[in-house]
Amino acid sequence: MSDYFQRSRAKLLAIPVVLLVVLACAGPVSAATIDISVSGDIPYMVMTPGITSQNTSVHLTVTSDTATWTVVVKDASDDAKPPSYAGRMVEWDGTSAYVASPKVLGANMTVEGATVSGTTGSSATLSSVDQKIESGTAKVTSLDIPLTFAQEVAYTDPHLTASNHVYRIVVTFTGAPS
Amino acid sequence: MRAIFQRSFTMTIVIPVLLIIMLVGSAPVSAISVSGAKYMNSIPPGGTDIQKMTVGIGGGEDPTDVMVEVLGFGQTSDLVYTTLSPVNDISPYSARKFISLDINTLHLEPGAKKEVTATITLPKNVGAGGRYAIIYIHAIPGKGKSFTTAVNVPVLVTVSGSSPTEAGSITRMGVGNVTIGQPISIITSFKNTGNYHYYHTANVVTLKSANGNIIARNSTPPSVYAIIPGNTVEFTVKPEVKDLPTGTYTVSSKIILESGRVLDEKTTTFDLKESYIPPPTESSVTLSPGSPGTLTSPDGRYSVVFPQGAVLGDVVVALKPYSWDNLHPAPEGARLGATCFEITGLSGLLSKNATVRVTYSANDLAVAGGDASQLKLSYWDTVQGMWVILPTQLTTQDMKLTATTNHLSIWAILISSPKTTAPPTGTPLPAMVDVAALIVTVIISGCITRQWK
Numbered sequence: 139m140s141d142y143f144q145r146s147r148a149k150l151l152a153i154p155v156v157l158l159v160v161l162a163c164a165g166p167v168s169a170a171t172i173d174i175s176v177s178g179d180i181p182y183m184v185m186t187p188g189i190t191s192q193n194t195s196v197h198l199t200v201t202s203d204t205a206t207w208t209v210v211v212k213d214a215s216d217d218a219k220p221p222s223y224a225g226r227m228v229e230w231d232g233t234s235a236y237v238a239s240p241k242v243l244g245a246n247m248t249v250e251g252a253t254v255s256g257t258t259g260s261s262a263t264l265s266s267v268d269q270k271i272e273s274g275t276a277k278v279t280s281l282d283i284p285l286t287f288a289q290e291v292a293y294t295d296p297h298l299t300a301s302n303h304v305y306r307i308v309v310t311f312t313g314a315p316s
Numbered sequence: 317m318r319a320i321f322q323r324s325f326t327m328t329i330v331i332p333v334l335l336i337i338m339l340v341g342s343a344p345v346s347a348i349s350v351s352g353a354k355y356m357n358s359i360p361p362g363g364t365d366i367q368k369m370t371v372g373i374g375g376g377e378d379p380t381d382v383m384v385e386v387l388g389f390g391q392t393s394d395l396v397y398t399t400l401s402p403v404n405d406i407s408p409y410s411a412r413k414f415i416s417l418d419i420n421t422l423h424l425e426p427g428a429k430k431e432v433t434a435t436i437t438l439p440k441n442v443g444a445g446g447r448y449a450i451i452y453i454h455a456i457p458g459k460g461k462s463f464t465t466a467v468n469v470p471v472l473v474t475v476s477g478s479s480p481t482e483a484g485s486i487t488r489m490g491v492g493n494v495t496i497g498q499p500i501s502i503i504t505s506f507k508n509t510g511n512y513h514y515y516h517t518a519n520v521v522t523l524k525s526a527n528g529n530i531i532a533r534n535s536t537p538p539s540v541y542a543i544i545p546g547n548t549v550e551f552t553v554k555p556e557v558k559d560l561p562t563g564t565y566t567v568s569s570k571i572i573l574e575s576g577r578v579l580d581e582k583t584t585t586f587d588l589k590e591s592y593i594p595p596p597t598e599s600s601v602t603l604s605p606g607s608p609g610t611l612t613s614p615d616g617r618y619s620v621v622f623p624q625g626a627v628l629g630d631v632v633v634a635l636k637p638y639s640w641d642n643l644h645p646a647p648e649g650a651r652l653g654a655t656c657f658e659i660t661g662l663s664g665l666l667s668k669n670a671t672v673r674v675t676y677s678a679n680d681l682a683v684a685g686g687d688a689s690q691l692k693l694s695y696w697d698t699v700q701g702m703w704v705i706l707p708t709q710l711t712t713q714d715m716k717l718t719a720t721t722n723h724l725s726i727w728a729i730l731i732s733s734p735k736t737t738a739p740p741t742g743t744p745l746p747a748m749v750d751v752a753a754l755i756v757t758v759i760i761s762g763c764i765t766r767q768w769k
Contacts, residue, residue: 173347176347
């Protein structure tokens, strides 16, 4: 696919996604321990107009010694991303910054946490506001939770033309306590 | 079928685009652990307390820089705690300014742990009730890393010796859109108007007919989150009702504490201009290769007829209600109708086409502007991530839509004008063929143009 794009001069839109995961413990206690990890890779997400591409290679792992905990997700507009584009992938210069007057994908990215024993998952359309994707219902140890990232691409989405520019988003996962 | 149209349209008119989005992620694992990740205790006015937090990362990770900040204590409408930046932390019950940290940044080597100490000092004139903040501990994303992790530490301080006030007010209450086949939602917005948080709050909703008979009484489970003073949260109750005739109904909603004390109660009415039918209850059928089978919802609105040989082994297939709110957006040029449901139990495709038959509702017809010919049965292709609009037979006499398919998943009625639907014969191309066709088109176009915007 890369070779094809080099030949056709179509722009490969490399989109480094930094997932900022925030977690906190739950329960009316004065001390608690929480451990969260994210594993897996998203090497490529092939996207075609009119289709919602999905990736399920990333997993969230949670250890919590309190019985109720929640993971929420948002786009915190890190790295000086224009807040008005929260939830959407924005043109990045490939090295250090979002570009001025950037091109932006039209649809917001969605993140879905799976339902597994000990937690109930749900889907969230990324925005600047925290939205729940996991509701923990039990104390858990190394609970593995598959995540699904989805991005809809439309025919009207802009094609990047500058060399090395990519679409990028920083996703923040927040574990909400109770 | 819309997909087929789009494919054809793309080949001839539109400059197609294939976006490859590469999520750069060289580091496969990122983790953080925090002990002492919650503070909830009492401090007298003028008093001080300490919260020690131990922060670590996994042994297999890259060295990580971690930032620690004290932020305001916010709350989303679904009660989840969230941080507030200092500029947005205007609550009189904020503890943010009362908390100092011994360190704001720390560097962690793989497998290492370090301690962060928060000192909480209440002024002598702090007032009564509770004070709240969140200590935000987050790893700074490393260059080229895909993931980073962090921890929120909620801080809930009770001003000891003061009299906490547990109070609240229902600020808004309403009935969501009443749609045939979807649950009725009673939404209650509630604000903590006291000076102290409370856990295990529940919303009890009672639905009555015009003559005062109780039709349903349901409640949310007690919340596992505290409601923080100054925050407004939202409760949603879906009363368990059967068919409702047209008429006026009364809804009362009250917020109660674990003790049973009612914090507030409000009542409203709504009119049903069309008879209401609740979502179907789940039904199932066991299919065998040697026999045909029929899956029918208890209310008869939905049915799937499987011919003999549709499955290769015994399988239980179920028909379930599906929340309209969870549907994927309609494709360009189409709109979601009101009816949706889910068929589960098959991990792959049917060997022979099944016949899906659905009764459309007045709500579907309303979305279509009264033109039933625009109503199309559609399923969500989870592999392709797209709606597939099927050739649909319409019989207006009994308000039925019929289509054949070998693909069972999430189904909905979509409103699609005739010009964007596929020819009336045949079934959609297999998914892989769809993709291949589109990619080939892109390759050609990519070679001949670079002007696409």
